[in-house]
Amino acid sequence: MTQAVRHDSMRARNLGVVLAEVRRSGPVTRAALAEITGLTKTTVSKMVGDLLQAGMVAESGTLRDGERGRPGTAVALSGARVAALGLEVNVNHLSACVVDLTLAVRLRYAQAVDNRAASPVETLSHLGRLAHKAVDEARLAGLVIAGTTLAVPGLVDGGLVHTAPNLGWRDVRVAELLDFPVEVDNEANLAALGELWFGSAPDDFLHVSGEIGIGAGLVVGGTLFRGARGLAGELGHVVVVPDGPECRCGGRGCLEQYAGQDALLRAAGLDGMAEGVPVLLERLEAGDEDALRACRRAGQALGVALTSAVHLTDPGTIVLGGVFAPLFPWLRRPVHQTMTDRLAAMRRSVPDLAVSRLGGDAATLGAAGQVIHRVVADPWSHVATARTDPGPR
Amino acid sequence: MTQAVRHDSMRARNLGVVLAEVRRSGPVTRAALAEITGLTKTTVSKMVGDLLQAGMVAESGTLRDGERGRPGTAVALSGARVAALGLEVNVNHLSACVVDLTLAVRLRYAQAVDNRAASPVETLSHLGRLAHKAVDEARLAGLVIAGTTLAVPGLVDGGLVHTAPNLGWRDVRVAELLDFPVEVDNEANLAALGELWFGSAPDDFLHVSGEIGIGAGLVVGGTLFRGARGLAGELGHVVVVPDGPECRCGGRGCLEQYAGQDALLRAAGLDGMAEGVPVLLERLEAGDEDALRACRRAGQALGVALTSAVHLTDPGTIVLGGVFAPLFPWLRRPVHQTMTDRLAAMRRSVPDLAVSRLGGDAATLGAAGQVIHRVVADPWSHVATARTDPGPR
Incomplete structure (x- = not known):
């Protein structure tokens, strides 16, 4: 024995x-x-x-x-057989992707949905249908799903989402509400891993996920820094103005109140809906003054929060992702200027600002990539399953 | 061969x-x-x-x-032979300690000096005399110094101190200005390691070094987090009020402007001299209103900066050290209250606040401890030297 x-x-x-x-x-x-x-x-x-x-x-x-x-x-x-499913629930979209063992992206789905208007049960049932559709289609391509990771914009502890303020979730037992096994992880952490494995970022960077909420994932030497309990990287709640407006997190003057998608659209005179960002981009391209001012101010607030982040965590490069990716041409200058004004005298150099090529897909890709990386690190656990699986039906 | x-x-x-x-x-x-x-x-x-x-x-x-x-x-x-020398230059003191292989502290020296009034060359020559005195005395006790680490409150790159804003140092080649080999490291990093090896802190904590400047060292799973270039942990320059007073670092509204030793003494109506803290403590014990208000406000600012630090780095416990150790009875409540107000709704729990038992000695102890840990990790490199050394003279 x-x-x-x-x-x-x-x-x-x-x-x-x-x-x-x-x-x-x-x-x-x-x-x-x-x-x-x-x-x-x-x-x-x-x-x-x-x-x-x-x-x-x-x-x-x-x-x-x-x-x-x-x-x-x-x-x-070989990418012909073993694959992983990455899922994401965010405030205004659901998405899924299938990635094979060679990290090639095989399938992608995204749906615009206002998940704030739905209960966690409704949202997860919607997500479940999307997941099954992806798995069925992957089977037709000869792929076997080795595992699934779900990205959620909140504080996660095992299969439990402790809080996801922008979704209005609190103590949601996600793993129990889905009819397939899933690992749940923080959206910003997975987006950083997505950038590491699928993007063009180097091995040392802070990836900033701009969505309704703002999260960050710090990668040092190719490894994600998670903190003592896995709750690091909540850039959106770094304090920008101590007596600023109340935030959904219970704090005040958090970065999200100045540079989150809702705050940005509101400041530009737009409604905080899903179609808001394309309209904002049109107005920015047309030189609309309100839109330009809103971006400038959001960029300055982001620069203040990133100054604190650089002093505390000393990242190599800063990669702006999520909705900050399409907005990068307008955010770059105010963010860079604010950081330079505050950091350049003390530090030898201010971290470079880069734009994510993955944009809103980073978290879903990172979720699938995490499964693949585990299979590669421990193929033995997977071999038995894969060998007995009847294969595509 | x-x-x-x-x-x-x-x-x-x-x-x-x-x-x-x-x-x-x-x-x-x-x-x-x-x-x-x-x-x-x-x-x-x-x-x-x-x-x-x-x-x-x-x-x-x-x-x-x-x-x-x-x-x-x-x-x-055995602690009978191999030992290490830890040194510290800070704004208002120089110190040295000798620690043996069992991590027992064998000698300690500290001198109150206003190093802002001196040039780097003068300060380092003063430090050199202190170091030689310590080595001589260690020899009399039968000890051989295996190596020396120097703690400096600034951004360090090899033997070069890039900037130490509160000392007024910029691009000081410390290693070349001393007549014995020395490794130079950041004071707050070494203080955190001192707390890990000589204090009562657990394996996951953020150690805050309150001095004229404020630095922090993050220990996760018993390992110091240094960031991409070793410059992490500059808590003193986390932005508390974006349009606040100018800081020596070139930024504005940094934590040091509200809770650094000088700022705190000034707010309490005292002069920012070395003897200021004992006087402040006397006044606090006597219930002096200005002193109490100054501590309350410093504690609130520290609570705001620590809120940002907790969101970004998710430390286990927060340990207040340096001058914050004797001030802990007056700082604890405003720091804890501010953090609770801002963090409790989102996070499962607010990190515990603890006081360092080492106070101002943490960095010097960490400096010596770092040498001992290297000897233990690689005794071979040391054995040859120790064997040919003639021993105490």
Whole structure:
């Protein structure tokens, strides 16, 4: 029994080592894998066999190892079978995406919905239908969903959303309200991971998710910083004006009251609805004074909050995402100017400002990517499931 | 040659493994060390021999291994020989301490000096004299200094202090201005490490160093968070009031302008001199209205900045140190109340507020502790030096 457990844990470790190496250096032959990993050729062949059977790698033609090596059949990571589902509930949209093992995006869905007008049960039932539709379509493409992560704009603790102020959620047991297993995580954290894995950001950055709420995810050395209890990155509630207007979080003068989507649209004389941002963009392009002033002020408030964030967390680059991505041409200057005025004398340099290429998709992509990264880190747990799955129906 | 290098690197690794185990479970016999580490008895005996010769462990009587084991001579970590020097330059004091390998504090010196009135060269020459005095006295006690770390209240990059606004330093090449090798690090970071190693703080906390400036060090899971370039934790420059008074950092309305030692003393009607804090404490104890109001307002500003810090970094506990330690009885309530008002509705709980038992000594202790932790992590580099050192003269 103990012997068997030890044997399994060694196989699990070896399987992970081989898959990681195929991912890093594939297409690669079994002989080269044995040399790089230090495992015997027999072990490597067994591991590659398991991975082939699970559809995690595929043979990809003949390859000569170095100058002296004999030609061998190479294997590479395969996107044909194992995939992950990423989901997002945000204030004014629901979205889903399917990403395969090679991190290629296979399917994307997004629906504009006012989730503030619905109960958590209604919203999650709506999301459930979207998820099933995505899984069905993925099956038709030969994919098996290895796991699902859901992004929520709130403070999350396991399957429980403690609070999501802008959705009006409090203590919602999300995992129990869906009919499939799901991991729940904070939207801003997942958006930062999405930027890391699917965007063009370097390994050290603060990703700012501008939505109705404003969240941030700090990546240092390629790793997401989560704080002591996983609740770090709430940039939207950094205090900008201590006696400013009341915020839905219970505080006062939070950044969201100056630069959140609702606040920004209101300041530009627009209604805070889903179609508001396209209209705001039209007015900005037309040079509308109210719209320009609203963006300038939002940018200055964002610059003040980011000044505090830079002093506290010392990020490499700052990446503006979510609705801040399309608004970047108008936000860049006031944000940069405010930060330079406040930071340049003390710091050697002010962090660069960059725009996210992913925009509103970052969190959903990060959610799916998190599942893929776990499968790659521990393929063993997944292999058994994948092998017994009947496959597409 | 390559063979020798490999052999040395294996010995270095084994020496580290054995020392770490002696530290964790000593007093412990060689037989038990072999069993725990999986090294052969011969290797363990050789490593223990090296560590004995270097004075890093000492024999400590006979010990029976478990119920069946034969009695053997036990070894334990020894504080008799290897030690570290911690130094601090702050705005109104210089200090030094010597800590031995067991983290026992062997010597402490502190001098009240107004370092703003002196040039960096004068201050560092003064510090150099203090350091030599400490090393001489340590030698008389049989100690050998394995290394020195200096804490400075500013942004540090290698041996260069980029800026220390409250000292008036800019681009000071500290390492070149001292006649002994020294590593330079930020005061608030080292104070947090001091709290971790010498204080009573748990593994997740934000340590706030209240001095003329205010810095913070965030420890998560027992590790200091330093940010992308090592410049994280500048709590003193978190924006409290965006259009507030100008700060020495070049910004406006920074926390230091409301809760730094100078600002606090001025608000209480006292002069910002070194003797100011004891006088402030006397007045607070006597119930002086101006002093009480000044502390209340400083506490509120600290509560606002900590609200932003909690939202961004999610610390476990908040530990108030430096001059905030003696002022804790008067600061606790306004800080806690401000944080509760702003955080309680959104977060499950507001971080606990605790007082540092180390007060102003935290940074100097952390500086020395950092050297000891490096020696323990890599005793091999140290063993050669220690073995050839003639010892106390």
